[in-house]
Amino acid sequence: MTATHYPTVGSGEVGGANSAVHGPEVELRDFIALLKPRVMSLVVFTAAVGMVLAPGALHPVLAIVAILCIAVGAGAAGAINMWYDRDIDALMSRTKNRPIPAGRAAPNTALGFGIILSVASVSIMALAINGVAAGMLAFTIFFYIVIYSMGLKRRTPHNIVIGGAAGAFPPMIGWAAVGGDITLGSIFLFAIIFLWTPPHFWALALYKRGDYDKAGVPMLPVVAGRKTTAWQMLGYTVALLPVTLAPCFIGLSGMVYGAGALVLGLLFLAFAVSVIRDSGPHEDGGIGESGGEIKERNARRMFPFSILYLFLIFVLLLVDQSLWVAF
Amino acid sequence: MPNSKDNKEYHRRRRWRNYALAAVLFGLVVMFFFITVARMGDQ
Numbered sequence: 001m002t003a004t005h006y007p008t009v010g011s012g013e014v015g016g017a018n019s020a021v022h023g024p025e026v027e028l029r030d031f032i033a034l035l036k037p038r039v040m041s042l043v044v045f046t047a048a049v050g051m052v053l054a055p056g057a058l059h060p061v062l063a064i065v066a067i068l069c070i071a072v073g074a075g076a077a078g079a080i081n082m083w084y085d086r087d088i089d090a091l092m093s094r095t096k097n098r099p100i101p102a103g104r105a106a107p108n109t110a111l112g113f114g115i116i117l118s119v120a121s122v123s124i125m126a127l128a129i130n131g132v133a134a135g136m137l138a139f140t141i142f143f144y145i146v147i148y149s150m151g152l153k154r155r156t157p158h159n160i161v162i163g164g165a166a167g168a169f170p171p172m173i174g175w176a177a178v179g180g181d182i183t184l185g186s187i188f189l190f191a192i193i194f195l196w197t198p199p200h201f202w203a204l205a206l207y208k209r210g211d212y213d214k215a216g217v218p219m220l221p222v223v224a225g226r227k228t229t230a231w232q233m234l235g236y237t238v239a240l241l242p243v244t245l246a247p248c249f250i251g252l253s254g255m256v257y258g259a260g261a262l263v264l265g266l267l268f269l270a271f272a273v274s275v276i277r278d279s280g281p282h283e284d285g286g287i288g289e290s291g292g293e294i295k296e297r298n299a300r301r302m303f304p305f306s307i308l309y310l311f312l313i314f315v316l317l318l319v320d321q322s323l324w325v326a327f
Numbered sequence: 328m329p330n331s332k333d334n335k336e337y338h339r340r341r342r343w344r345n346y347a348l349a350a351v352l353f354g355l356v357v358m359f360f361f362i363t364v365a366r367m368g369d370q
Contacts, residue, residue, distance in 0.1 A: 068358075
């Protein structure tokens with residue numbers, strides 16, 4: 001791995017002359033950036049849907065506290081991930097402006113911030129909600145940092161297949177916050193996000209594979225090439241379709257959700273097929289040389305659609321549930 | 328030597344961080360109050 005130089009606390013490289021004495025003074029917006037707010041928003045939304053779908057009820061104040069704990073826990077994991085990945089973040093165009101590689105935050109500040117928030121979110125979840133939800137939140141943070149970031153990310157091209165579990169836990173935590181248990185319904189919510197993660201991330205990795213190669217991260221497009229990646233994306237998208245329809249068959253949702261999930265699933269499949277059809281010899285030229293940007297027109301289209309897809313699947317679950325309650 | 332502009336900027340940032348910390352602590356106090364009320368209501 002390429003050795004990279006980072007501004008350190010007291011080096012005087014960040015924040016003017018006072019930094020030499022006191023270390024960089026981190027701005028509020030950088031503390032927020034350390035929490036990965038965009039990832040957090042999807043985590044919060046899926047967790048909230050898990051809470052709504054779970055049988056039983058939670059006091060509104062406690063529901064807000066549970067959501068807050070999940071959001072802060074996810075953000076804390078993001079901050080610790082940024083601390084650990086600061087070397088490769090500095091090498092990739094997508095991440096080089098994050099607070100640590102950009103020199104706006106000292107690595108130890110991010111680590112301390114992440115640890116404090118992790119402990120606080122899990123403790124408050126345990127005290128205010130229940131032990132199951134707190135235990136799952138703690139396990140999710142551990143899984144994301146230790147299993148995914150430290151263990152899998154730099155070692156195997158299947159990093160995000162297993163690591164995707166970390167992003168799939170929030171609806172289960174939301175469910176457990178209300179019901180205090182893990183049931184088939186929450187397992188299916190987990191499975192939807194778990195199977196959605198590989199095609200979602202590999203779509204991004206396809207057109208950013210130059211970046212990942214430069215940073216030495218063995219993403220599937222870098223290690224196995226675009227053709228294998230595109231076919232694996234299709235495989236996961238095919239497997240995802242029946243899993244998204246399963247909530248209809250276990251009584252978790254009705255036909256409104258089922259019809260919507262089927263249409264969305266077929267659209268997602270069409271995108272996956274279009275990525276395979278993109279793999280003509282003219283675009284199979286390996287790694288991009290400047291900044292890691294590669295053509296990959298259809299993968300570029302599939303990536304934002306994948307985010308919309310997951311959002312709409314969970315919106316449909318909510319809408320269907322509301323219809324059940326209303327009629 | 329730190330100049331006065333740097334010192335001003337440093338103290339400005341410090342002040343805002345202290346305000347933010349105070350707001351977080353106050354928020355925690357309020358949250359614990361409402362958690363207690365909600366949990367006692369359950370019993």
